[in-house]
Structures are given as C-alpha cells and as structure tokens.
Amino acid sequence: MDSIEIIGFLAAVLTTAAFLPQVYKTWKTKDVSSLSLPMLILFFIGIVSWLIYGVLKNSPSMIFANSITVISSFLLMYFKIKYSKN
Numbered sequence: 001m002d003s004i005e006i007i008g009f010l011a012a013v014l015t016t017a018a019f020l021p022q023v024y025k026t027w028k029t030k031d032v033s034s035l036s037l038p039m040l041i042l043f044f045i046g047i048v049s050w051l052i053y054g055v056l057k058n059s060p061s062m063i064f065a066n067s068i069t070v071i072s073s074f075l076l077m078y079f080k081i082k083y084s085k086n
Contacts, residue, residue, distance in 0.1 A: 001060075008061030016068045023072045030083045037080050044073045 026032060047069045054062025 005059070005061055008059060009064070012061045012065030016065050016072075019069060019072055023075050026076060026079045026083075030079070032080045032083045035076060035080045037077065037084075040073060040077045040080060044070070044077060047073055 026035070047066050050062060051066035051070055054066055
C-alpha cells in the first residue's frame with residue numbers, strides 16, 4: 001500500500017466515523033424532523049457514484065469508506081421514511 005492510499009484510508013476513517021453518530025442518534029431517538037429527504041437522496045446517489053468510481057479506480061480506501069457510508073445513508077433514508085409523521 002502506497003502513501004497516497006494510506007492518506008485515503010485516513011480520510012475514509014475520519015469522514016465515515018463523523019457520519020455514524022448521526023445514524024446512531026436517529027436510530028435511538030427516532031427524531032427525523034431535521035433530516036431532509038431530498039438531501040439524503042442526493043447524498044445517497046453521490047456516495048453510490050463515489051463507490052462505483054472507487055471500484056473502477058481500484059481504490060481500497062474509497063471502496064471501504066463509501067461502502068460503509070452507502071449503508072449509513074440508506075439507513076438514514078429508511079429512518080426518515082419510517083419515522084416521519086404524516
């Protein structure tokens with residue numbers, strides 16, 4: 001693994017770790033009032049695109065980070081739909 005990929009993994013761990021508390025808090029409180037579904041959808045599409053890009057570039061750090069973030073963002077979208085008051 002080269003130094004560029006190590007920097008990528010550092011960035012991957014930090015940015016992914018920063019996102020996980022929001023998922024956990026939303027799961028525990030079931031409060032989705034501050035989450036925007038259109039933003040979550042756009043974010044999800046963007047992360048899926050980054051994941052595809054990482055696969056095509058054969059970048060383990062991008063694949064690692066974006067795989068976890070795809071799951072996390074999907075969960076937030078699911079929570080937003082499930083817990084929204086209609």
